Every structure is written in C-alpha cells, then in structure tokens.
Amino acid sequence: DVKVTQSSRYLVKRTGEKVFLECVQDMDHENMFWYRQDPGLGLRLIYFSYDVKMKEKGDIPEGYSVSREKKERFSLILESASTNQTSMYLCASSLGGNVNYGYTFGSGTRLTVV
Amino acid sequence: AQTVTQSQPEMSVQEAETVTLSCTYDTSESNYYLFWYKQPPSRQMILVIRQEAYKQQNATENRFSVNFQKAAKSFSLKISDSQLGDTAMYFCAQVMDSNYQLIWGAGTKLIIKP
Numbered sequence: 001d002v003k004v005t006q007s008s009r010y011l012v013k014r015t016g017e018k019v020f021l022e023c024v025q026d027m028d029h030e031n032m033f034w035y036r037q038d039p040g041l042g043l044r045l046i047y048f049s050y051d052v053k054m055k056e057k058g059d060i061p062e063g064y065s066v067s068r069e070k071k072e073r074f075s076l077i078l079e080s081a082s083t084n085q086t087s088m089y090l091c092a093s094s095l096g097g098n099v100n101y102g103y104t105f106g107s108g109t110r111l112t113v114v
Numbered sequence: 115a116q117t118v119t120q121s122q123p124e125m126s127v128q129e130a131e132t133v134t135l136s137c138t139y140d141t142s143e144s145n146y147y148l149f150w151y152k153q154p155p156s157r158q159m160i161l162v163i164r165q166e167a168y169k170q171q172n173a174t175e176n177r178f179s180v181n182f183q184k185a186a187k188s189f190s191l192k193i194s195d196s197q198l199g200d201t202a203m204y205f206c207a208q209v210m211d212s213n214y215q216l217i218w219g220a221g222t223k224l225i226i227k228p
Contacts (some may be wrong), residue, residue, distance in 0.1 A: 031214050039171070039190075042218050042219065042220040045215065048214075063118075088157070090159065094214060096214070099147060099209045100147045100166060102209070104217070105157045105158065107157055108157040108158075108159075
C-alpha cells in the first residue's frame with residue numbers, strides 16, 4: 001500500500017522557534033507538495049518539488065522554506081514560527097508526468113504556535 | 115487562471131438518502147482531470163473518484179458517481195445510500211494535463227445523520 005508519512009500528528013511550538021515538518025513517501029514519486037489547510041480557506045499550496053534539490057514556490061511561501069535532499073523526503077521549515085502559522089499542514093506526493101491519478105496524502109500535522 | 119468552486123459550504127442528510135455535492139470549474143485547457151477527495155475527521159485525505167475530461171462516460175465507484183458536464187464545466191458528486199462513515203469534508207479538484215498542480219475547491223462539509 002502506498003504511503004505518505006508525516007512525522008508528527010500534533011506539534012506545539014513557541015513563537016520564534018525554528019520548526020521542521022517532515023514528510024516521507026515510499027512510492028518513488030517525483031513530485032511532492034506541502035499544503036496548509038485552514039477552515040473556510042481550503043488547501044493552499046506552500047511549496048512543491050518536482051525532483052531532488054528542486055523547489056518551487058506555491059501560493060503562500062512567505063515565512064516557509066523547504067528542503068528535498070532525497071527523493072523520498074520533503075521537509076517544510078518554519079524559520080521563525082509565528083502564531084499566524086498555527087494550522088493543519090498536509091504533505092502529498094504524485095507520480096511525475098502522470099497527473100491523472102491525483103495525489104497521495106499524509107495524515108497531516110496540526111501545528112500550534114504559542 | 116483556473117478556479118474550482120464548491121458553492122455548498124455544508125450539507126446534511128439522513129442516513130440512506132442520496133446526496134449530490136456541486137462543483138464547477140473554469141479552464142481553457144482541453145484535457146484535464148477532475149477529482150473528488152474525502153477528508154474524514156481522521157484528517158486523511160482520500161481519493162474518492164476521478165474523471166478524465168476526454169471521457170464522456172461518467173465515472174462510478176460503488177456508491178459514488180459523478181455527473182460530468184464538460185460544456186457547463188460542472189462536476190458534481192452523487193453519493194447513494196449514504197452511510198454514517200460518509201461524514202467528512204469533500205473537496206473537488208482539477209489538474210491540467212500540462213502541469214502537476216491540483217487546483218482545489220474550498221470544500222463541502224457533509225454530515226450524515228442517523
């Protein structure tokens with residue numbers, strides 16, 4: 001069974017901390033994505049990556065960075081966490097060049113910044 | 115720019131009833147894919163059904179079916195014999211054949227009442 005694993009289900013961090021959200025997929029997918037999900041706003045794309053060491057900004061990249069050193073791992077980094085980054089974060093992956101099967105998602109990390 | 119609109123923020127029906135969730139989209143592309151995803155309270159985003167734009171036949175997966183009206187740019191989801199486990203957020207999404215990014219609707223919260 002294909003899987004996308006997010007390292008933490010719940011996370012509480014203090015304002016100003018550097019936060020790492022990890023995502024690992026075991027499907028050999030080329031594409032990986034980080035979304036933020038807030039009530040009434042749906043899913044908003046933060047960053048995505050088409051290949052190792054490649055990254056592209058999504059719709060709301062401010063305050064975030066990403067790292068993809070290996071194909072299976074895509075990390076989201078909050079350089080200095082702020083309370084407005086309290087949210088649900090979803091990681092997803094998809095096969096490169098074959099979009100018709102959609103994305104496979106992780107189970108999400110609910111981040112609270114206090 | 116491509117957009118996906120779900121006009122029903124919330125719906126509720128009795129168990130065993132049939133319910134239809136609406137989705138409209140806007141694109142100038144000729145080939146694309148449409149998806150319905152389900153996100154239950156467990157937060158795992160699950161692919162429910164997908165439709166390829168060049169296929170005229172409506173997709174069906176057990177109790178889930180779509181009404182795809184390409185000229186009207188409409189892609190509604192019908193759930194027959196609804197069950198308590200169908201309670202979830204439902205998201206409509208679109209992806210072009212030319213890129214890998216899903217465009218998401220804001221979601222519809224569906225509640226199945228016993």
